[in-house]
Amino acid sequence: MRTATLRTGAVAIAMLGxxxxxxxxDTPSSAATSSTPGATAVCQGTTANPGYTNGIxxxxxxxxxxxxAGSTFVAPMMSVWTSGYAAKGVQVAYQSIGSGGGIKQxxxxxxxxxxxDAYMKDSDIALAKGPILxxxxxxxxxxxxxxxxxxxxxxxxxxxxVGKIFAGQITSWDDPxxxxxxxxxxxPTLPIATVHRSDGSGTTDIFTDFLTKESPSWVTALxxxxxxxGKTVAWPSGIGGKGNEGVSGAxxxxxxxxxxxxxxxxxxxxxxxxxxxxxxxxxxEPCNQTxxxxxxxxxxxxxxxxxxxxxxxxxxxxxxxxxxxxxYQNQTSASKAAALLNFFSWVLTSGQDQTSxxxxxxxxxxxxxxCIDQLKKMTLNGQPIVQ
Amino acid sequence: xxxxxxxTARVTRPRGRVTQWVGGDGLFRAVVTLCSAVVxxxxxxxxxxxxxxxxxxxxxxGFFSFLTSARWAPSEADPTQSSPNPYGILQFIYGTLITxxxxxxxxxxxxVAVALYITNFAPLRLRRGxxxxxxxxxxxxxxxxxxxxxxxxxxxxKPIGDFLAATLGKIPIIGxxxxxxxxxxxxxxxxxxxxxxVLPIIAAVCREIFATTATxxxxxxxxxxxxxxxxxxxxxxxxxxxxxxGASILGLGRALGETIAVTMVxxxxxLAINKSILGQGATMASVIANEFTEATEPFHLQALFVVGxxxxxxxxxxxxxxxxxxxxxxxx
Numbered sequence: 001m002r003t004a005t006l007r008t009g010a011v012a013i014a015m016l017g018x019x020x021x022x023x024x025x026d027t028p029s030s031a032a033t034s035s036t037p038g039a040t041a042v043c044q045g046t047t048a049n050p051g052y053t054n055g056i057x058x059x060x061x062x063x064x065x066x067x068x069a070g071s072t073f074v075a076p077m078m079s080v081w082t083s084g085y086a087a088k089g090v091q092v093a094y095q096s097i098g099s100g101g102g103i104k105q106x107x108x109x110x111x112x113x114x115x116x117d118a119y120m121k122d123s124d125i126a127l128a129k130g131p132i133l134x135x136x137x138x139x140x141x142x143x144x145x146x147x148x149x150x151x152x153x154x155x156x157x158x159x160x161x162v163g164k165i166f167a168g169q170i171t172s173w174d175d176p177x178x179x180x181x182x183x184x185x186x187x188p189t190l191p192i193a194t195v196h197r198s199d200g201s202g203t204t205d206i207f208t209d210f211l212t213k214e215s216p217s218w219v220t221a222l223x224x225x226x227x228x229x230g231k232t233v234a235w236p237s238g239i240g241g242k243g244n245e246g247v248s249g250a251x252x253x254x255x256x257x258x259x260x261x262x263x264x265x266x267x268x269x270x271x272x273x274x275x276x277x278x279x280x281x282x283x284x285e286p287c288n289q290t291x292x293x294x295x296x297x298x299x300x301x302x303x304x305x306x307x308x309x310x311x312x313x314x315x316x317x318x319x320x321x322x323x324x325x326x327x328y329q330n331q332t333s334a335s336k337a338a339a340l341l342n343f344f345s346w347v348l349t350s351g352q353d354q355t356s357x358x359x360x361x362x363x364x365x366x367x368x369x370x371c372i373d374q375l376k377k378m379t380l381n382g383q384p385i386v387q
Numbered sequence: 388x389x390x391x392x393x394x395t396a397r398v399t400r401p402r403g404r405v406t407q408w409v410g411g412d413g414l415f416r417a418v419v420t421l422c423s424a425v426v427x428x429x430x431x432x433x434x435x436x437x438x439x440x441x442x443x444x445x446x447x448x449g450f451f452s453f454l455t456s457a458r459w460a461p462s463e464a465d466p467t468q469s470s471p472n473p474y475g476i477l478q479f480i481y482g483t484l485i486t487x488x489x490x491x492x493x494x495x496x497x498x499v500a501v502a503l504y505i506t507n508f509a510p511l512r513l514r515r516g517x518x519x520x521x522x523x524x525x526x527x528x529x530x531x532x533x534x535x536x537x538x539x540x541x542x543x544x545k546p547i548g549d550f551l552a553a554t555l556g557k558i559p560i561i562g563x564x565x566x567x568x569x570x571x572x573x574x575x576x577x578x579x580x581x582x583x584x585v586l587p588i589i590a591a592v593c594r595e596i597f598a599t600t601a602t603x604x605x606x607x608x609x610x611x612x613x614x615x616x617x618x619x620x621x622x623x624x625x626x627x628x629x630x631x632x633g634a635s636i637l638g639l640g641r642a643l644g645e646t647i648a649v650t651m652v653x654x655x656x657x658l659a660i661n662k663s664i665l666g667q668g669a670t671m672a673s674v675i676a677n678e679f680t681e682a683t684e685p686f687h688l689q690a691l692f693v694v695g696x697x698x699x700x701x702x703x704x705x706x707x708x709x710x711x712x713x714x715x716x717x718x719x
Contacts, residue, residue: 097680098680098681099681100680100681100682100683101680101681103683104683191567191568191570193568193570198650198655198657198669198677198678199677199678199680199681200678200680200681200682200683201681223463227462227463230462231681231683232461232462232678232681232684233462234458234460234462234463234658235656235658236658237656238654238656238667239570239572239654239655239656239667240654240655240656240657240667240669240677241655242650242651242655242676242677246651249537250537250572253537253538253541253542253571254541254570254571254572256570257570
């Protein structure tokens, strides 16, 4: 069973605040058991920390605190950043209340920044007090995790099969659709218990975005592409768990269960997860390299609102997402504006070197540069801050 | 003489003090009245608050439209369409009632037995310890019950659930209520967790009631040659029936509104009424807990307030019915 003990250990160390464990996080996992030579080879070896140095010059600021709220998906990452950044004399208080809550608080202006795993749509921005800068902060895979006693190799699943499972159309693990992709694996005759998020979630948005692109059966079952993707969808069947913790807990406790969580949760709970078939037809294991591959070769729009699911790169893990910081473009307080610029510039440069300690992936080079450019658009009472 | 004066002194002194506090009675009365008024005002204010908060959804979809469907699909809400209402709540009402019913069926007999044992059968030295243990159960936070439910109770109930699905589930007609597969997260598990949570409340009240039954009755019954079992039945249980019902109402109140523990083990399926108690469902409280932080669809948050409103109404109706039953029992 693939549980990547090494990386899990790194998480525990990082939680203790020993952030220097980043390097260890990149040691090859025990995933070598995967039988796809191509995918495994990609995930082996270490990836160097990006070491970005193109940050914005430090802005003088009197502010000693910043407040943020939003995504729970990014919360473990944010806690590493905020504790690291506290050494610079600025306390960043981040409330992990959910992406929807983050957007709401930004709209009402009760926080200095928000964070959401689904970007703000035009209708969301219309309710805000002005234009919003949406800045991607990290990449992370959503993994298809399962609990199958006796199955020790990573299962291979394509989008259509996953879609049919979550639509309640494949109900047993020995279904021909699963068997045909996993020759050599003895699949038990066990009913499938699907586990999904019961609360609205950016993780769900990323996962259902992938299903909508790859599984016609899923789209039909949900009644069309507009209804089959979102932070909440009308799940036709299954168990609802609250939060990533709820889903990973339910999968871990229920034999025959399948669910979707952010990678870090699967690793800490020692859950198995599947290699998922990508657009170019390869079964891909989620790891640093394959997630980074999903973000390469993408043409990013100017407002940085994009989806990374189902990317065309041959090594791309298809269920990859990001999380966006939400900041008002026009700030009214000089010290707050400077503090925000300093913090996010740090997050996008030095902060990126800490991502793998909590199993997130740093932004690719192209994307990171665009994010810095996005930050530079911030204004103070209509005047540009960074020349 | 001195004894006489001492006596009068003792009597007159407090009397003098009372007369100094003329108006104290009125003040006391006012304070007490105010306190009870606060309770009433709070309830009324809460109903008004829920209705006001949910008003947009009620105006858009119609007051009773929420009760005409058992399908809750916020993602299908469309601000330009008012029918069909995507926020059906019948399945939540069903979930709340069925889990509470399972809890009461399991908890009341056990609670009565526990209370009887403590008051009539347990060795004196054990009684105090046992009482505190039962009270301690009531002090366990509900989120702990939820955790315990997931990690201890579900694995323990798995063979029972599988057995029910394999036996009762195969019988025609009633089998629908027990059909599998049983994955653990279900109405049934939620009911069992609730049973354990309401048990100490019911047991503690029953214990007090049983302790106040007339000793003379027990002695009389014993003198007539009744066995301990008969004494408990005739002299303790019989006269306490009204009290037991009252205790059960207290427990029921907790079961109806319990949120986190239920949310963690019920499986949170919101799309239909699941006919099998071994299947997943949701309660009115659990859907609010699950969705209010991310209620971003059109009328989503407002619809959750409507759920809250109906939860209050259902709780009130159940309480009124239960009180009627108690009154009828007491009149007998």
